[in-house]
Amino acid sequence: MDDTFDDFVRARAGALFRYGFVLTGDPDDAADLVQEALLRLGDTWDRVIRKDDPEGYVRTIMVRQHISWWRRRRREHLMAETPDVGYTDRRFDGDAGLWAELEGLPRRQRAVLVLRYYEDLPDTEIARILGVSPGTVRSQASRALDKLRVQRQPALMEEV
């Protein structure tokens, strides 16, 4: 079992870390999230490789974990130690303002945006992953986009 799991980890840890980073906005939190999710994947590896897609499984664990206990656990830490906005300004080569504003979103709203615009998943799949209705996904996305002052383009949203 361990050989195939180790191979998977070696091959996919980088991509999963990047996914964790867009979900959390913080490299340390991303590393924690990936590690915890891969530990859980390792516990069920034999079953997952027989029945499911391990990468999809671990990404689902990551986003659910991020929304639930993990995020709550880390919040105090983040509030205490997150540096000023210059952190992203220094590090981010792009629309640093938009990246920083993502930090201000409730975790579920941010997750919906990441699943929709980074993972390119349809709303029905996002709903399944988060365990909510597609209507909730749409309303959460809509609120998040409003906060970020992102104009919704109907043509691109009808990909379901």
Add this chain to the structure above:
Amino acid sequence: MRTEQDLRAVLRRAADQAAPPAGLVGALRRARRRRRTRRRYQAALAFAGVVIVAAGGSVVFRGGADDSPATNTRTNTKEVAPTTMPDPNVHASDRPAVKKSRPARVVWPQAVSTIPAEAGDGARYSALAALSPTEVLLRADKKSEKTTRIDVYDTRTGVSRVLTQVPVIGNDYRPIRFEVGAEYIGWYAMTPDDTSKGADLWIALRAGGPAIKVAETTDDMPASISGPTDEWPASISVTADSLVWSLFNGGIYRVPITGGSPEKIAGSDGLWLTSWPWAADLPPYQANPDPDHNQTRLVNLETGEKRDFVIPPGVVGLRCSTSWCSGILGRDMIVMRPDGSGLSRVPRFASFEARPAGSHFVEVEGTIYDLATGTTATIGRAKQGKDVAYERGPTSSPTTLFSWEDGHGGLEVLNMLAVDR
């Protein structure tokens, strides 16, 4: 106004710029080992040593004759420090394969006894350790009164005596692992679910007397680092004048039986007690995160003597006492002396569940294998289906007493100190 494409671009750019930490894979591997170890350890605490295995377990028993003497048994018990590597061209000789073994009561009738499952006052017995070939240490629990005491039962005469009353402090506080010394027995007790606390270390005279708490392991102990279970004892020993223990993370401590401050034994970092005065550079089974890892040495804590083992190429999971080693080579168990001599294979008997028992045995999922003679015997009572249940005496050094229900309201016990008599 921003567009959805702007949002996509920001997320992708952020991902592209995120550099995964270099140590992620290694950290995960270490975390998985810690997790496995802690689960195993906590499971061991939770289930108080009850073992249930499918008959035959995961070990393959096939071919050969059982109970035949090993081909390379040495009778010279003098310890020899290893000085040479085994010749790689010399193959391990084959020992007989382990096929269906006979019950311990048949193979070692002098070592198996039936004892009552309850004391005269109704306290429920569970087997802890052998004190001598005819005396066993039993825990006697009276759930109705929430009391626990330790009794000594003489399997020859059927007479028992109370050794000591075990102090129980709070719900779920209980003795975990015991050890028999020449004059004292020792144990540590704790509340396993309360990871904020360490353990209490207790002793009582073998002749009988009150239990005395001699030390506590706490966060203030030197070298106790990171994580709640790191302050838990991994093993204990009782010497003539001290109680000695190693922590989960290694390092060995000593406190005088008469009381005083615990002190760390110099040079004990990276060592775990096996049986006093010996310590290994590998944690005991229940605290070992890596079953592949080979033990490479034993250190005598009294004299400082170090014995390094000769590890044959390809062998994993090597465990050595001062007189015998066993390990895994492919699907075979290998047996040898610590100096590498007498290397032999037991075909298809490899198991990471193998644990040392007595002075020269390994227990593999309900089968006891005598490293000296190659004799095997099975323990346990068949439950529903093919499961076999038994308990290992919860001692810190290799188990000296196995027990299982006899099906008629009694307990059968296998006393490892009586096997060679």
